[in-house]
Amino acid sequence: MRPRILLLSGTSEGPVLGRALLDAGLDVVATVTREGAVRDLFGPLNGELTVEVQGFDAPGLRDYLVSGVDAVLDATHPFAVRITRIARDVCAELGVPYVRYERPDWLPPEGTRLAATFAEAAEVAPMLGNRVMLTIGANPLKHFAHLHGRLTLFARILPAAESLARAFAAGFTPDRVFCLRPPFSREFNHAFFAEYRAEVLVVKASGVAGGIVEKVEAARDLGMSVLMIQRPSGESTSAVSRIAEAVAACRELVGRGSLAGPG
Known part of the structure; x- marks a missing residue:
């Protein structure tokens, strides 16, 4: 059975990451918070991965991970600090590997x-x-x-x-x-x-x-x-900012045989 990755999405990088994870031989379930995002973001993948509308709180995410998730890739928006904090903390509690992907920041021009x-x-x-x-x-x-x-x-x-x-x-x-x-x-x-x-x-x-x-x-x-x-501080510790890095991190975590697994 292929390792299962929960992809917390909601930005334009979501389907790119989903495609890359599939190409890496991983099973992917992506979540978004809006019904319209299922079509707008993941429509081009034509059902190659499962996309669900989920607005997780901590208990809900805990139950979801226990049902069978091998790692979490958090690719939510840089300003979505609540879900990032929840995902990081719940994964740490359950021993589920957590990877944070955050799009690179941009240095504004002088005068901003x-x-x-x-x-x-x-x-x-x-x-x-x-x-x-x-x-x-x-x-x-x-x-x-x-x-x-x-x-x-x-x-x-x-x-x-x-x-x-x-x-x-x-x-x-x-x-x-x-x-x-x-x-x-x-x-x-x-x-x-x-x-x-x-x-x-x-x-x-x-x-x-x-x-x-x-x-x-x-x-x-x-x-x-x-x-x-400016972006909220303190939520991007150990984040990766390249698609390839995020996929490699997920593959390493689920492939090295050191997963404790939830529960």
Whole structure:
């Protein structure tokens, strides 16, 4: 029986990692947190691996691992710190090998304003301009809710019902929310930001694969201020940042015969 890898996914690297794990002779079950991500991310694999919609808490992940998982490859978003912490801790508790893949970080150009948290970014944004384009996902929009009326806020989010609901809950009206699916080119971002006369771009440090380069370059072309929220610290210890490294780590862990196994 082939070793079984649980791939915690949700980013564009998920299907790439899934394909690489399959090619390495491993059995893969991938999980995402949105129903739409099953199609959008893993559709090209045409059922070659199992994809499930799972929003794990610690007890749920513990039960899942005990059911028969040989290793966990955590390829969740750099800002998805809750699931990374849960996965790391539960794997340590059960003796299940854990590998963290994190897309490489990106050094922003000189002049980029940095914030350590979303709350800090909400404090800084009013100092940079009045028309603010938020490209940080739907969950953090709540940190900017108190700025409606003081600033003109726009939010670009994924076209998912739960994302739109969160935007509305944060006080955004339909004319200030744009539901679009990436990737976006530099040219598209340029036209989009210009159309809405945005003066400030707020981004997360999601890495090159997250489209940050195209966003920041377009903003700089337009003379916009760029405010970037840095990655949470302390969650990336021993992370690998290359696909090949992640696959090799999984193969080594399940192939060297030293697994204690869950329970």
